[in-house]
């Protein structure tokens with residue numbers, strides 16, 4: 001039996017079945033055995049890959065989008081250039097390289113990375129060697145100044161609770177012990193004010209997910225942006241409204257049983273963007289599919305420019321990467337982009353209504 005599974009079994013034996021959110025938090029961020037705490041999970045040798053690991057074009061275009069927004073808002077200096085959950089630091093490295101071409105942008109930028117995993121902080125320090133970086137473990141610790149922020153596949157890693165509708169109450173899905181391992185069960189139903197608005201669009205037996213940390217973080221970001229100016233680009237899989245069970249595990253790029261091998265799999269859930277948008281005092285864009293966003297920012301022209309320097313396998317890989325980021329059958333539609341910006345400013349490029 002794995003060490004984290006032993007710990008979880010003891011906790012459940014002592015306290016009773018635990019909420020999915022507690023299970024997810026322990027599996028991902030347990031200081032000794034948590035998934036992110038013990039490894040670099042990204043890339044071909046890891047369990048999953050992400051847009052910045054697929055192609056440099058993703059970070060370049062996001063960087064130029066942030067820089068254009070910075071210019072549109074009068075080039076405030078100094079400002080915070082922040083990323084939530086930077087993984088290997090690849091996205092930030094591409095942003096920093098692309099925005100060297102924008103006069104004044106990098107001189108005014110103070111880099112802040114919000115990263116919970118010490119192991120990944122080390123990887124980020126290596127990727128971004130030579131840059132002056134401050135690490136934070138909480139969004140709340142970002143400075144009170146203009147904020148230009150990106151979060152790619154960050155919100156999907158935050159723990160979610162799951163609730164099954166029973167009459168006008170909600171039964172929380174919990175994880176308990178079975179003869180063979182860990183098993184899902186349901187707590188007795190209770191009224192839940194947080195889900196009162198979902199009584200209109202759900203029926204008996206429907207499952208709704210709640211990510212308690214997501215609106216808190218969105219509120220902090222939105223407040224900084226409304227007060228000091230800035231933009232946040234939030235990119236993830238999910239939709240405007242959450243409904244249904246999206247709790248999933250990935251191991252070696254394959255779907256896995258989330259209750260097996262705790263701490264060894266990536267656990268995620270789809271993002272409910274409506275909750276993020278409603279939590280902020282600042283304006284928000286329409287939810288835009290990643291493929292549409294990248295096309296509007298000029299990914300095809302950039303892909304052609306890069307392709308001109310490539311041949312053979314490298315060219316094939318580059319063409320496949322372009323397709324993977326943008327095509328509706330790949331990441332183009334599943335992934336969405338939400339922009340937050342001050343109610344007095346114009347929306348960021350690519351996210352105009």
Ligand code: SAH
Pocket residue numbers: 036042050051052053084085086087088091114115116117120137151152153154157158
């Ligand atoms: N954005 C990167 C990596 C996504 S993986 C990319 O696109 O490649 C999720 C990242 O969020 C990892 O860096 C993980 O360690 C970090 N993370 C997960 N939960 C976190 C939390 N609660 N606080 C801060 N960082 C967190």
